[in-house]
Amino acid sequence: MTAPEPWLRGPLPGVPRELMPAAHALAQAAEDVPRAVLLPEPLPRALLWARPGGAASVGFHLRHVAGSIDRLLTYAAGAQLAEAQRAFLAAEGAADDGPSEAAELVALAAAAIERALATVRATPVDRLHEPRAVGRQALPSSVFGLLFHVAEHTQRHVGQIVTTAKVVRGLGGDAR
Numbered sequence: 001m002t003a004p005e006p007w008l009r010g011p012l013p014g015v016p017r018e019l020m021p022a023a024h025a026l027a028q029a030a031e032d033v034p035r036a037v038l039l040p041e042p043l044p045r046a047l048l049w050a051r052p053g054g055a056a057s058v059g060f061h062l063r064h065v066a067g068s069i070d071r072l073l074t075y076a077a078g079a080q081l082a083e084a085q086r087a088f089l090a091a092e093g094a095a096d097d098g099p100s101e102a103a104e105l106v107a108l109a110a111a112a113i114e115r116a117l118a119t120v121r122a123t124p125v126d127r128l129h130e131p132r133a134v135g136r137q138a139l140p141s142s143v144f145g146l147l148f149h150v151a152e153h154t155q156r157h158v159g160q161i162v163t164t165a166k167v168v169r170g171l172g173g174d175a176r
Contacts, residue, residue: 006031014121018128018144022151023120029065029151029158030113034106036162037062042102047168049095056093058168061161062105063092065154066112072153073119075134076146116150123147 003009006027015023037043037058048059056064067088074081091097099105128144141149 012117015117016123016125018125019120019123019147022148023117025151025155026113026117026120029154030110030117032158032162033062033065033109033113036158036165037102037106043165043168045095045101047165047172048102048105049100050168050171052164052167052171055164055167056160057095058161058164059095059100059105060093061157061164062109063088063098065109065157065161067092068153068157069112069116069150072146072150073116075132075141076119076123076143076150078130078132080133113154116147116154120147 005024006012007021007024011017011020012023012027037048043058049057051057067085071081071085071089074085088098099108123143128142128147130143132141132143132146133139134141134146
């Protein structure tokens with residue numbers, strides 16, 4: 001029998017109840033990514049970077065999950081992006097720039113998700129509504145808004161990972 005989804009397993013240890021939905025979404029993402037990309041066997045490089053119908057590749061989504069979590073957590077901490085973070089963003093879709101194999105990309109995304117969960121656990125509830133500026137335009141948000149967005153944004157891209165992985169596995173050598 002398969003275990004229920006994380007949100008049906010009860011509270012996650014150390015997570016404030018106000019952030020439990022975000023933590024559950026991140027825990028679900030952590031389970032879905034390796035299942036989609038590494039099972040029944042790891043996606044070969046050609047399928048990992050395939051863009052069926054012009055859709056973004058699984059490889060892009062894995063890098064984007066890692067990079068976007070890093071960037072959003074930087075804003076949640078009240079900081080602005082470093083040049084290395086901007087460079088990572090620019091290279092997220094390039095198959096030949098940085099980690100590009102299934103196992104290493106899954107590990108990259110998994111580590112970012114774990115950092116996000118650690119941040120959720122470590123964030124005091126009384127700081128959730130502190131204002132935060134996002135991006136060069138300093139768009140208004142809050143710690144709570146950013147942590148929630150980390151979770152929902154990650155889930156959106158993990159959904160794309162799951163779907164695109166199924167499509168390219170089904171197309172095999174015909175994936176473009």
